[in-house]
Amino acid sequence: xxxxxxxxxxxxxxxxxxxxxxxxxxxxVSVYLFWYVQYPNQGLQLLLKYxxxxxxxxxxxxxxxxxNKSQTSFHLRKPxxxxxxxxxxxxxxxxxGYSTLTFGKGTMLLVSP
Amino acid sequence: xxxxxxxxxxxxxxxxxxxAFWCNPISGHATLYWYQQILGQGPxxxxxxxxxxxxxxxQLPKDRFSAERLKxxxxxxxxxxxxxxxxxxxxxxxxxxxxxxxxxxxTRLTVV
Numbered sequence: 001x002x003x004x005x006x007x008x009x010x011x012x013x014x015x016x017x018x019x020x021x022x023x024x025x026x027x028x029v030s031v032y033l034f035w036y037v038q039y040p041n042q043g044l045q046l047l048l049k050y051x052x053x054x055x056x057x058x059x060x061x062x063x064x065x066x067x068n069k070s071q072t073s074f075h076l077r078k079p080x081x082x083x084x085x086x087x088x089x090x091x092x093x094x095x096x097g098y099s100t101l102t103f104g105k106g107t108m109l110l111v112s113p
Numbered sequence: 114x115x116x117x118x119x120x121x122x123x124x125x126x127x128x129x130x131x132x133a134f135w136c137n138p139i140s141g142h143a144t145l146y147w148y149q150q151i152l153g154q155g156p157x158x159x160x161x162x163x164x165x166x167x168x169x170x171x172q173l174p175k176d177r178f179s180a181e182r183l184k185x186x187x188x189x190x191x192x193x194x195x196x197x198x199x200x201x202x203x204x205x206x207x208x209x210x211x212x213x214x215x216x217x218x219x220t221r222l223t224v225v
Contacts, residue, residue: 004155043117043204043216044156090155100169101214103155 002027002093004104012110015083021076021107023065023091033074034092034101035065044090050074061085086111115139117217119205125223131193134220138186138207144168145182146214147190148204156204162188195224 007022025031032051036044048059055067065076074091088108092101118137126132138145143164148156159178161169164185173180177196182188192199202221206214 041218043206043218045216046213049213092155100158100161101156103157105153105155 002031002095002102004091004093004102006089006091006104006107008107009105010108010110012112013081015111015113016080018079019077019081019085019109021089021091021109023074023076023104025072025074025091025093027072027093027095029095031093031095033065033067034094035059035063035074035076036090036092036103037061038088038090038106040087047076047089081109081111083111083113085109117205117207117215119203119217119220121220122218123221123223125225126195128197128224129194131191132195132222133189133191134203134205134222136188136190136205136217138188138205139209139215142207142209142215143185144208144212144214145188146206146208147180147188148206150202150204150219152201159190192222195222197224200224 003026005024013019034049035047037047038044047063048057050057050067058064063078088106090106091104094101120135145162147159150156159173160180162182165182180190200223202219204219206216208214
């Protein structure tokens, strides 16, 4: 079984500041890792994914994440956030590609001017 | 390309009533998922279809929830009877052979 822990329920940050959203996972098997974003009253949109290869993954909207197997982490980063990045961010794991995703509880990113 | 369509967007019902949600996946997507997202939590998989067959329904409360995907296209999720704890957003997603799941906007259910 897999589980995901997102350590922060809310992260407030000022516009143009850097941000890191933390994600740790637990699994007895190799996993695939994902970050999704959910804007208010919208469905989830894939930001980026780690399936294999380079541990630094670049996604859409300037986000990137680094897979750290020894620390079982997959933290999401952006060097300079915009107001439009205000949304809820979910980390997810899967044992087999995209199917049967297990999500964390989410982190609300609040960007203020 | 049209996305995953869900209806209704919002539904309010009284406990013990029944309710149904509809999902139309992206054309050509063989895999369809229903997720339940309770306020303050991440989405939880309820059921996964491959064409019109069930792949995983281990977390579906089968005493009150049912789902079908006739002809391997549209899908309906039904709750009968509803409980207060069923209040949540119900998300439908579909994926093609490459596997990336695309999500609909969801149906927000409030049980009073």
